[in-house]
Amino acid sequence: MAVGELAKAVNGAIGDFTGRPGTTSERTVFRWLSGKNRWPQERQRRGLEIVTGLPVIALGFVPRGKSKSVPALPEDPDMRRRQFFGAAAGTAAAAIPLAPPASARPSRVGTSDVIRLRDDVERLVALDAERGGHGLEQAALDGAAEALRLQKQSTTQRVRQRLFALASDFTATAAWSLIDAGQLDGAGRHLDRALTLAGLAQDSEMTMQVWNLRAMLARQSRDYPEAVASSQAAQATAIARRSPLHASLAHARTAVGLAHNGEARAALGCLGRAEDALAKADLAQPRSTWMSFYSPAELYSLTAIVRDVVGQPAQAEAASHRALAALPETYRRNRAHTTARLALAQLHQDDVEQACATSGQVFTIMAGTPLPGRMRQLLGDFQRDLIARAPSAHIAHDWMDRYRTEWSSS
Incomplete structure (x- = not known):
């Protein structure tokens, strides 16, 4: 009733x-x-x-x-x-969950529309966690277009700002889809648009999401100074200044950029600040959908990257194991990615046979789902390092022969 x-x-x-x-x-x-x-x-x-x-x-x-x-x-x-x-x-x-078609909805726009679109964002995030963000770009852009259409009909400033924030969230998700797929050219354009929408929403959390993704895009493009600058911009947002959880992510992302930029000491310092901030965070508090991925498990994963890049593969291996132990089962893509990082850490300790066995688990974890482009690139790094470190050429060739089919069909 x-x-x-x-x-x-x-x-x-x-x-x-x-x-x-x-x-x-x-x-x-x-x-x-x-x-x-x-x-x-x-x-x-x-x-x-x-x-x-x-x-x-x-x-x-x-x-x-x-x-x-x-x-x-x-x-x-x-x-x-x-x-x-x-x-x-x-x-x-x-408030009934099943929304009617747009043509059948009343002209008045309000909280129920915001809730419906937020549920759509949550569904995209769940798909990303399960199989990766690749392939979600158009669905995310459609969501952004719907949010912008509705904000023009809204009668209250509060609802308009929330719809702008959702449009930013959807557009950032579209950018992430391209980043995860390894299709970097269009991601920057989406992020520029998402940043504009976050400004219209006056939403510092959406602004931080954009800078976080901008840091990831720059790192994927091997523009490490921009990766550091973007993550430092994330640190400067209002939400990062008042929320230890957000501050922890921003510091961890900065640590990754600094490590790749050859600044090992600064990277480890940022990593320590990320750990300190996370220790202060109340992980039981509600959080925005885009931040649902960040947890001790994710910090362990980022720690593994930093430790391996700065030349501490044993510590990287330990961090990867801790990440895998803490990751929820539903985060299949993250589990596969962390497993690939574990294989690299083992390889960098010259434990070649174990590294080859570990890397093979990536294909098992992602069975039935195409590998995201970002994961393919990581496995490409593993293959390159395997060729350089294998004590005999046949080990690298055996690995490539064994997984060529899975790789090409993924």
């Missing part, structure tokens, strides 16, 4: 601006409708305004102690209920 749907919509709106869903119950809504509660709590008032697009006074509520300065509620309780339901029912019904 509408009462339950309205309570759910209000709780969802409260969750959007506080980070935790509200606790409004059907009983609370009935108290509003009956007039027993004529002035909801502040969070509930804000939630109602977001859901309905109307000031709470227009819904018939009266501030405590202000009855002489605002219009009184209608005397007839039935009229009061009709007024409240008439204002809220359309938006409450929009």
Whole structure:
């Protein structure tokens, strides 16, 4: 019924601006409708305004102690209920998860549209974790276009900014799809657009997401000074200054760039700051969808990269094992990538046979799914180093012969 749907919509709106869903119950809504509660709590008032697009006074509520300065509620309780339901029912019904086609949706744009698009972002992130981001570019761009279309119809500044933020998130996801696929040429263009949209949203977290991806793109392009500068820009965002979790990622990304740029001491210093910041983070707190990947497991993975690049392969191997032990099973692509890094660390200790066996696990982990271009490049690095380090040529040739089919068909 509408009462339950309205309570759910209000709780969802409260969750959007506080980070935790509200606790409004059907009983609370009935108290509003009956007039027993004529002035909801502040969070509930804000939630109602977001859901309905109307000031709470227009819904018939009266501030405590202000009855002489605002219009009184209608005397007839039935009229009061009709007024409240008439204002809220359309938006409450929009809280039902299955959204109708765009042509069938009402022209008013609000929180339910934001929630629907956010769910779409979450689905793309789940696909990325399972098989890699490659192939998601068009779906992400379609999501961005939908968010921008809706923001033009929005009647509130808050909803418009949230839709701009979602458009930035979708566009950054499109850029990530190209980065993961190893198709770097178009990724920068998407990131420029995502940064503009983040600015329009006035959203520092989306701004940090863009700089984080810009650092990854620069590293993939072997432009290590830009990778360092981009990750330092991520450190300077407001969200990184106030959130230890975000600060940890920014420091870790800087460490990777510095390591590749030949600045080993500075890289290890940044790695230490990333560890210190993560120790201060409350990992149980809700977080944005794009940050769901970052955890102790991801920091171990980045640590493995830094340690290997600066010439500490034994420490890199240990960090890779810790990452694999902590990674969720659903993060299949990350597991395969970390396994490839483990193989490189073993190879760099001249444990050639073990490295070859470990690298073969990548194909097993990703069985049934094409290898992302970024992972292919990493395996290409492994093959190049294998040829250089193998005590006899046949070991490298055996590895290439064994996995040529899997590599070419992936």
